[in-house]
Amino acid sequence: MGSTIKSSARVSARLKELVQKSEHLNMDVADERRQLSHLVQSLGYELETPMESIYRLIVIQPLLYMCVRVAINLNLFEIMAEDESVPKNVSQLALRVGADETLLGRLLKNMAASDLISETASDTYELTTLSASLLKISHRDAFPFCHDVLLPSFSATPRFLAETRYANPTNITDTPFQFGHHTKRTFFEYLGTYPEQAQQFNNFMGLYATDRPRWLDEGHFPVREILGEGASEEKDAVLMVDVGGGKGHDLILFQQRYGDLPGRLILQDLPSVVKQAGQLSAGLESMGHDFFTENPIKGARTYYFHSVLHGWPDEKCLDILRQIAAAMKRGYSKLLINEIVIPDTNAHRLATSMDLLMMTVVAAEERTEQKWKYLLPLVGLKIVKIWKFEIGTESLIEAELAGD
Ligand SMILES: C[S@@+](CC[C@H](N)C(=O)[O-])C[C@H]1O[C@@H](n2cnc3c(N)ncnc32)[C@H](O)[C@@H]1O
Secondary structure, eight states: OHHHHHHHHHHHHHHHHHHHHHHTOOTTOHHHHHHHHHHHHHHHHHHSOHHHHHHIIIIIHHHHHHHHHHHHHTTHHHHHHTTTTSOEEHHHHHHHHTOOHHHHHHHHHHHHHTTSEEEEETTEEEEOHHHHHTTSHHHHHHHHHIIIIIHHHHHHHHHHHHHTTTOOOOOTTSSHHHHHHTOSSOHHHHHHHOHHHHHHHHHHHHHHTSSSOOTTSTTTSOHIIIIITTOOOSTTOEEEEEETOTTOHHHHHHHHHHTTSSSEEEEEEOHHHHHHHOSOOTTEEEEEOOTTSOOSOOSOSEEEEESOGGGSOHHHHHHHHHHHHHHSOTTTOEEEEEEOOBOSSOOOHHHHHHHHHHHHHHSOOOOBHHHHHHHGGGGTEEEEEEEOOSTTSOEEEEEEETTO
16 A cells, blocks of 8 residues: 555645645636646546546546537537526426436436536536536537547547558648548548538637637737837728638637727638628628638738648648738738747647647647747748747747848
């Protein structure tokens, strides 16, 4: 039992550290909050036997994921949210969702055992903050999208890597995604043929943008000084092009905060995506555009990419940037790249797992600072500054034409 004694000393030391840190915790400072959450997680490992930890990783979590996926198919969380004050029992719920009571009871019990929902009495449940968040479409759609599109790629990765002799994937048409889905299509071509999953993906991108500081937040990036001052006030001048901007949530936020600055705001994405985005609010324009082709908007003040370039291997990324560099006006246009920049040490798991996600689906990566410093000059661009925010979150790379 020597290891148990050693372990209880560690648990007690970690608990003391936890209590000490929690006394000064400011929940609004994400770095503090995340460090504490990391500590709680490592405490969990200390309290579990290896068997329990391994079982949690390989059985409990995937099956919880499965339960949520089924619950979403049944609209279970929406039904549980009806008249929030009343906890629901299994027989009422089974009738409402149209499922066998025994089956539903088993799914609910498992979700309650992992605190995804709360068990208020025997066979009676109510939503927790986490399951209630699944009422939002961005949060809910993350599950079917990741379950149906990403998981088959993750599962295929070990066999794919063995077959490709553990080479780093760099070919967008030959990734665990194609291997797992038995398709020759790229990820985006595939989404183009499955509108429901494409819609879920776009909503999932909405989730990716929540609960984290944005460069657009007060005190993060001096938008007015860097983009606003000196921006052209001519009638057709463009203040920002959001390239590959999806449904336009960043541009909408930009307009809400800086709509008083002069210049047009233009959302660009593939025609099918722009169509899905529908009619944007007054003052925002949308334009179907393939970013591998010449950009029709010349000399904008800002060309902005959010979570786009990390989706392409280096050669493709350079092709996209070449088109932007060609559209930029020397001494005036800025390029802003909002992406995770992986630090040399202590990378956060949010960042490292995004890196692997990109690898498995599109043979791309979350790039390091060195990689960006190497890539941008290859297409005539230079980094002015990398604006860094919280650990694990995206940075903002400010760049311009080299020689400006
Ligand atoms: C990961 S999403 C990012 C969307 C948005 N910028 C955001 O942060 O939510 C990548 C976007 O690139 C778009 N995209 C992919 N290929 C494209 C292409 N060839 N031309 C323009 N947009 C493209 C996709 O449709 C998608 O909206």
